[in-house]
Amino acid sequence: MNHHVPLLPAASRLAAPAPALDSPMAKLDADMRFVLETHARMRSVPLELTSPRLARRQPDLEAAMGRILERSTARPSRDTVSCERISVPGAGGDLRALFVRPNNTASGPLPIIVWLHDGLFVSSDATPSETVPRMLAQRCGAIVVAPGYRQAPEHPFPAAHEDALAVWKWLMHAAAPLGGDKHLVALAGEGSGANLALNVALDGAKATGVSPKHLMMVSPVAQAVHEPDAPTGSWREARPLGTATVRWALRQLLQDVKDSEDPRINLVGRKDYKTLPETTLLLAEIDPLLGEGKALAAAIARSGASIETSIYDGVSHGFFALAAVVNKAMFAQAQATSRLNRSFRERRQSLPLKA
Template sequence: MRAAMALPRHIRRLMAGRPIELDGQTLDVDAQLMLRINQFAGIQLAAASPEEARTNLNASAKIAERASRPPMRSRPVRIPARGGELYSRLYIPNHVGENAPLLVFYHGGGWVVGNVETHDDAVRFLAQHAGVRALSVDYRLAPEHPFPAAVEDAIDTYEYVVANAEQLGADPNRIAVGGDSAGGNLAAVVAQQAKDNGGNLPAFQLLIYPEVDFVNRRASRKFFSEGFFLTDDDMNWFEGHYVPEGADKSDPRLSPLLAKDLSGLPPAAVITAGFDPLRDNGEAYYDALKKASVPVTLHRHWDLIHGFINLLGISPRFREATLEIAGVLRTGLDLTAK
């Protein structure tokens, strides 16, 4: 993978094949080449069992991370939660001091796979370039712990951070929630629950290609149902493990887009990828937040696929897009500072 991505662009284009154009967008050449290599290697998200899928993701995450990274302090943090003690990791960039902004980050992986390690490089990158401390959380995974276990862990973690901000070196007025995919879902849910329960609102929401609606299927899920890393079959597999039989899929803790009242939520940034089955769900949430007069910004990376923040060692294009996300987080926290 690394050798192929280091080749001259015209060679990468030959290896990737003719440009893929769909829904008025052209797929980035490195994303296309990575997908072709994944196809040859048989790499996919879903597997015969959650255990196998986790093993596969743990291995592929190491391949895709950066070979060298700026030095950064980190330490484990144990969080008391209603479902048992949770492991998390606090990242502290060398240029970030005390009383700093802090991002509570929930990893993606369909609520079934993923952990602090699979997202280590992404969280380090965001912390470094946004100039924030970041706490990455290992919430409980399905099917061993189906919905609402992950939601409970996400809420408990956020409330712990608010209550222990000084101990974590964080400014209690500049605590953001964020995550990618399933983690974006959890971040949105945490913000909604904080508002509905009269708790301390996050200063900012960073929602990276979030899943926000288990009820409605929008056009992007059909356009990009297969061949672009996250597939329709993958999404059905994740849902089958996470959502218990008979659960109300319109529950805002599952489908935050379907909440009756989105007004009063903290400022947010919604990030989507053009070639992503979740694209239209994320953008529908942006529209709903905007309609509810929530300060919100949207950026679609037209040429990219789901999961690009976990591919920082593969291509400069993925790093460029994630650098922009870090800038959005930094700006959002600066503008909401009290």
């Protein structure tokens, strides 16, 4: 794990004007605020003010973390995983993916985690970042497959959902050759990727007869009728994600107003969650998706499925990958990997002993 990097002196953090006291941004922890200030200095533009093509070239919060780490004297820990770029079949052709495997693992098939990245279905790179996949592989002793998926508006809904389901179907055949156990697979994702992970947890089991052992979601996109968990005006200045950004992304994704009620988008309105595996839901306090995340948690709980929900205060959307510089991200990653590891252990302990 990377060492946590102390913030720069306080004077360097006071250059930007303080947000209004009634703004959600006033609640930011100091380390999260510093990441966002660094991000702003990298000439990032709110996505709603640019085009999808240009949005994909914007620096993200992980780029801001990298800028901070450049100034640090802390040494990163020795790499204990190997990472390669592969192609996996999607519904509309091959997709780029990361394949991460822990080094020096015990013999026998390993658990597998499918990590589905964020980007609000629009703004991500074709190849996912390595930060979270490497962390998951290292802490869980698991193979991690992190596929890209087709982006809107060039490929509107339901292209990304079809790609994610296609990856699950492929993995059920490819798990053993990859050195993994198809009966020991977890689904995980953030933002739009969390939406995809939940859909695959439901539809993938129906399509293949194999259910995931755990579902881990961070700040999911859970509905298209956007109802922030705060007075609407207060989320306008939220960064990196405000209400205008969410609505911009949904306009790129959905071609027809009817799509907003599709159960793959309107997760809050679904009632078929009883078959979900054990679920972990992590939410950020300063995120216009907080309200729909809480509503989704309630819907899953009402169905009788097992869910653990945590709201991390003082951090914004996109915090999860920032453990090298944001304390709450370290706690969130520890919670996520602890829950994943417990699910994997329970599966192994339930298997009959070999003669």
